[in-house]
Amino acid sequence: MKNQAHAQKQMSKVQTKIFITVSMALLFYSFFYVIPTMMQMSTYYLGFTANIANIATNIIFYGAEFNGVLNALIYLSTHHEFKECNRRFVYGIIGRNGGSKMEPSKAFTTVKTIKTSNQGCRVS
Numbered sequence: 001m002k003n004q005a006h007a008q009k010q011m012s013k014v015q016t017k018i019f020i021t022v023s024m025a026l027l028f029y030s031f032f033y034v035i036p037t038m039m040q041m042s043t044y045y046l047g048f049t050a051n052i053a054n055i056a057t058n059i060i061f062y063g064a065e066f067n068g069v070l071n072a073l074i075y076l077s078t079h080h081e082f083k084e085c086n087r088r089f090v091y092g093i094i095g096r097n098g099g100s101k102m103e104p105s106k107a108f109t110t111v112k113t114i115k116t117s118n119q120g121c122r123v124s
Contacts, residue, residue, distance in 0.1 A: 021078045028070050032063030 039056035042048050075082045 017078055021074055024074050025071055028067050028074075032067045033060060036060045036063070 036056035036059040039059075040053050043050060043053040043056075076086055
């Protein structure tokens, strides 16, 4: 019974983390895509000045890059798995041991050799 209660408590923590992550991502998506798109539609359908459409276009253009960086930071700050994977990736690039407690993934360390035959392929 205690194990089931502990599992439910753990599950609620995971659900809360996921809810916060998705909520933050959708909030920033709204700021950088939904609101500017509504501004662009208002210039087309309601006859507002073209300056509003230009501002909205700039918000979408620069906001896409900013939103991508924010989403990466949100995931890195809220999920342990992303932190560990990022640490292993960065330390792998600079050639240091990151002190990670996780074992290296087999997907990144397995090398397959595929033998091919050139029989039947003639170059003239």
